[in-house]
């Protein structure tokens with residue numbers, strides 16, 4: 001089969017790109033390894049930046065999030081020195097988050113794409129992207145029935161995440177990989193429990209970090225830092241709630257609303273960026289381009305931004321014969337990616353202390369305390385925080 005653009009992956013990046021190309025009359029197909037039901041129920045991100053909402057609005061893709069997304073603009077830090085709140089909606093650029101579960105966004109994007117005549121091949125795994133240094137690349141696939149297939153195109157968009165076929169297909173030595181393991185592991189939880197505070201909660205505790213993020217009025221996401229290598233099912237529900245209550249300082253600020261833990265996953269905090277994001281006729285976007293640790297909630301937002309930039313560049317090239325946008329794509333996106341990496345790295349160091357009791361760890365823990373004091377007391381530091389926390 002042949003088309004103009006083959007898009008690998010039906011996540012936020014692939015589906016925004018598909019919709020924008022479709023709107024401009026460009027022929028494309030989305031190849032997705034998973035079943036439809038899986039991508040529509042996979043709970044991951046939830047905090048959409050103001051710029052992400054503007055992009056979705058610009059292209060008529062924001063109906064669902066306007067209907068049921070909730071505007072959010074406060075975070076609360078709980079530390080041994082007390083607690084403080086930042087109403088970031090009134091700081092920095094005055095921007096807010098919209099809380100809208102990623103699986104709902106994916107469902108909206110998919111529904112719109114299919115309704116406007118788009119094609120998604122589910123249960124179809126891209127195996128390799130070939131001939132990327134020509135203007136007739138192709139993608140080999142394993143189709144739903146297990147048979148091999150092949151798509152030819154003018155361009156291929158690798159939106160298939162960090163472990164996808166696009167990354168695997170890059171010739172050795174053609175890109176540079178920047179990788180950082182932050183040495184921190186989280187147990188990510190979804191609980192059938194109403195939020196316990198009307199803010200994002202960040203607990204800085206000597207036993208490790210704990211985080212609280214509302215998803216809906218009945219579902220709350222929690223993170224609790226654990227030892228590297230901890231299996232996801234190692235902690236009983238009781239231990240999880242006891243540990244969360246302890247770190248969130250429930251005795252001082254009120255106990256958490258407990259509920260059934262309906263999903264758990266272990267997340268090693270890592271960053272991973274490829275450079276450049278283009279190899280001939282193959283372009284990378286979203287997590288395939290750069291993985292940002294979930295600490296600052298940037299991944300889905302970058303995915304949407306990069307998809308819009310790539311769509312504009314592809315339309316310029318395929319419709320107007322202007323390839324300037326494609327030539328600039330990698331440098332443009334990398335500037336955003338590194339900005340997000342920098343902020344996420346800063347957040348990781350703010351929220352997690354080094355373990356051990358030697359002089360180095362006490363030095364770093366004191367630095368962290370000083371950073372938190374600065375964030376609590378300095379208006380210019382708060383403005384800086386707000387600008388980068390909610391921006392991409």
Ligand code: FAD
Pocket residue numbers: 008009010011012013014031032033034039044045046047048102124125126127159160161163164165188267285286287288294296297298299300301302303
């Ligand atoms: P994905 O959403 O991963 O989509 C890639 C798609 O490609 C998948 O559907 C996959 O099945 C498919 N695929 C993979 N390989 C192949 C193949 N070979 N062939 C065909 N298809 C393939 N980000 C935020 O901005 N805010 C948050 O609050 C936030 N919280 C998070 C919490 C957790 C626990 C996690 C894990 C992530 C979080 N993120 C958050 C990050 C965010 O979810 C990702 O950055 C985002 O999903 C990236 O979108 P994407 O389209 O690039 O990739």
